[in-house]
Amino acid sequence: MRIVFIGPPGAGKGTQAERLIAVYGLAHLSTGDMLRAARDAKTEIGLQAESYMAAGQLVPDDVIVAIVAERLKAADCAAGFLLDGFPRTIAQAEALDRMLHERGTPLDVVLELRVPEEELFRRLAGRGRADDSPEVIRQRLVAYRQQTEPLLDYYEKKGLLKVIDGLGPVDEIFARIKAVLDPWTG
Numbered sequence: 001m002r003i004v005f006i007g008p009p010g011a012g013k014g015t016q017a018e019r020l021i022a023v024y025g026l027a028h029l030s031t032g033d034m035l036r037a038a039r040d041a042k043t044e045i046g047l048q049a050e051s052y053m054a055a056g057q058l059v060p061d062d063v064i065v066a067i068v069a070e071r072l073k074a075a076d077c078a079a080g081f082l083l084d085g086f087p088r089t090i091a092q093a094e095a096l097d098r099m100l101h102e103r104g105t106p107l108d109v110v111l112e113l114r115v116p117e118e119e120l121f122r123r124l125a126g127r128g129r130a131d132d133s134p135e136v137i138r139q140r141l142v143a144y145r146q147q148t149e150p151l152l153d154y155y156e157k158k159g160l161l162k163v164i165d166g167l168g169p170v171d172e173i174f175a176r177i178k179a180v181l182d183p184w185t186g
């Protein structure tokens, strides 16, 4: 299965992603994790990305697209993958379409984990990551609304989008995701 997982910061995507990859044996491609690792290792890409991440802004498309293109070549992606945090812009989505078309491995489904904005603020305020200060949180939500939300329409038009209600206990939300994936997993 090849899945794109979309949701605003604080939606609980990370928690659900961990379960998804464990249950379905998917490679987990989290661009946030990849960028944090690059930043901590002080690689060239990490140094380029650092200031954007600290400000809650998106890293430039060409940087992130190159990272994902490279990662998709790894052997563990052949059996299926969960893209988590990518694509985040229409340009990234178009680049992904091109990559997957070249490989002959189109997406199966795009999951949107939907959570109302008031609830996101409440959750993020209690989390305490370095880029979780109120101003940076606000900026990440703005980036989501302006740059990532248009993807929902993009994938809806392709008939790929499935919306998951992200409110409620973690187990219940995972059950909703599993139910949506039933047609692929039997």
Ligand code: ADP
Residues within 6 Å of the ligand: 008, 009, 010, 031, 032, 033, 035, 052, 053, 054, 056, 057, 058, 059, 060, 064, 084, 085, 086, 087, 088, 092, 140
């Ligand atoms: P969040 O908790 O906001 O969902 P992530 O852990 O996915 O954040 O990513 C953290 C930061 O890494 C983002 O705020 C952004 O600066 C950068 N980033 C991650 N993925 C992408 C992407 N696909 N395009 C551009 N920037 C990205």
